[in-house]
Amino acid sequence: MVRAKADIETDEKNGAQTILVRELPFQVNKARLIEKIAELIKEKKIDGISALRDESDKDGMRIVIEVRRGESAEVLLNNLYAQTPMESAFGVNMVALVDGQPRLLNLKDILEAFIRHRRVVVNRRTVYELRKARDRAHLLEGLGVALGHIDAMIQIIKTSKDGAMAKQRLLAQTWTASAIEALQGLADHGLARPESLEREYGLQGHDYRLSPIQAQAILDLKLQRLTALEQQEIVEEYRGLLDKIRNYMDILSNPERLRQVIVDELEAMQGMFSEPRRTELRADAHEVQSEDLIPEEERVVTL
Numbered sequence: 001m002v003r004a005k006a007d008i009e010t011d012e013k014n015g016a017q018t019i020l021v022r023e024l025p026f027q028v029n030k031a032r033l034i035e036k037i038a039e040l041i042k043e044k045k046i047d048g049i050s051a052l053r054d055e056s057d058k059d060g061m062r063i064v065i066e067v068r069r070g071e072s073a074e075v076l077l078n079n080l081y082a083q084t085p086m087e088s089a090f091g092v093n094m095v096a097l098v099d100g101q102p103r104l105l106n107l108k109d110i111l112e113a114f115i116r117h118r119r120v121v122v123n124r125r126t127v128y129e130l131r132k133a134r135d136r137a138h139l140l141e142g143l144g145v146a147l148g149h150i151d152a153m154i155q156i157i158k159t160s161k162d163g164a165m166a167k168q169r170l171l172a173q174t175w176t177a178s179a180i181e182a183l184q185g186l187a188d189h190g191l192a193r194p195e196s197l198e199r200e201y202g203l204q205g206h207d208y209r210l211s212p213i214q215a216q217a218i219l220d221l222k223l224q225r226l227t228a229l230e231q232q233e234i235v236e237e238y239r240g241l242l243d244k245i246r247n248y249m250d251i252l253s254n255p256e257r258l259r260q261v262i263v264d265e266l267e268a269m270q271g272m273f274s275e276p277r278r279t280e281l282r283a284d285a286h287e288v289q290s291e292d293l294i295p296e297e298e299r300v301v302t303l
Contacts, residue, residue, distance in 0.1 A: 002026060004086040008073045017073040021063035021086070028085045030054070030061065036084050037065070046083060048076045118262045123252065130248040137192030137241040138202075140234055142214025145175050146221060147231050153218060163219055170215040175208045191245045192238075 002025035009018045024030060034054060040046040048071030055062040065080075067073045081087040094105050098113055105113065146153055153170065160166035193202055201211035210218070251257045 002088060002090045003081060004028070006077055006080075006086070008077065010073075016069065017067040017071075019065040019067065019073055019077055019080075021065065022061055024061070025085065025088050026090055028088065030056070030063070033085055034063065037080065040083055046076070046079050047071070048079075115262065118265075119258060122258060122261050122265075126248050126251050130245060130252070131194070133241050133244045133248065134192050134194045137238060137245065138194050138197065138211070139214060139217050140238040140241070141192060141202075141208075142210055142217055143221065143234050144238070145208055145210060145214070146218045147234070149175055157219070167212070167215045167219060170210055170218060171212065173210075174204070175210070176206065191242055191249070 004021050004025060005023035006019055006021045009020060010016070011018075024033065034052065037046070037049070037052055041049055041052070048068050049065055050068040051064070051066035053064050055064050065076075067076055094110065095102055096105055096110065096113065097103075098105070098109075103109075152173075156169050156173070157166045160169060190203075197211060201209050201214075251261060
């Protein structure tokens with residue numbers, strides 16, 4: 001059950017009471033609510049209202065209901081709750097598919113299912129990001145080899161009759177691993193090795209064998225990428241990718257890190273979209289009873 005937030009104000013000078021409605025239940029239209037109250041007044045189903053007006057502005061909602069002198073504001077408010085959408089039931093469908101089976105869940109069950117879902121999503125996303133980072137780092141390793149043996153590679157390309165032959169000669173050549181010394185973190189080079197990379201490519205002891213993807217990237221390399229500035233950008237990108245790969249592997253191997261990623265993302269979403277609570281949660285909420293609709297009056301009993 002959801003209920004509008006209303007306050008009763010009493011004028012200290014004349015004792016007049018006013019009901020001020022500041023919030024309405026979810027999906028209740030303010031204009032239609034005012035029309036409903038006006039209809040009830042006209043049909044004499046609600047008595048005791050001397051004036052009804054909408055004073056809402058940019059600062060918030062404000063429906064003013066003036067109570068006729070001699071009437072009880074509490075009883076009138078209870079009548080409004082009982083006969084208008086100021087109090088209404090808001091239904092929530094708590095049936096969901098869990099492991100392919102429909103189940104009726106409580107709030108705790110839904111939260112647990114959502115957390116399990118987020119674990120799967122974050123895990124799959126991290127695996128994808130790890131694969132993508134390794135593919136890019138592998139490509140940069142090939143460019144690092146090219147930067148270390150640029151003269152030899154230019155000679156191979158110049159003396160080849162076409163691109164296919166140049167690529168084949170680059171693949172057949174064994175390059176010294178020291179050529180990648182500009183790419184700091186070579187000791188971690190295994191982190192950047194794609195899982196699908198065949199064993200014959202990459203670092204072989206102290207030597208390095210280019211893969212077809214690396215060889216093609218070298219052939220596609222523009223001469224302007226050979227400047228000192230471009231070389232530094234390649235080095236920095238490679239270092240950054242190694243840091244990302246370490247982070248991804250830690251998330252995948254450490255359940256606590258995975259949980260923290262979920263928490264951080266939820267807190268970020270909260271910061272972007274959350275708003276202060278507009279309604280009250282009250283433990284003493286109760287439905288309007290028939291006794292609530294009768295004003296208290298003094299009676300003289302004759303025995």
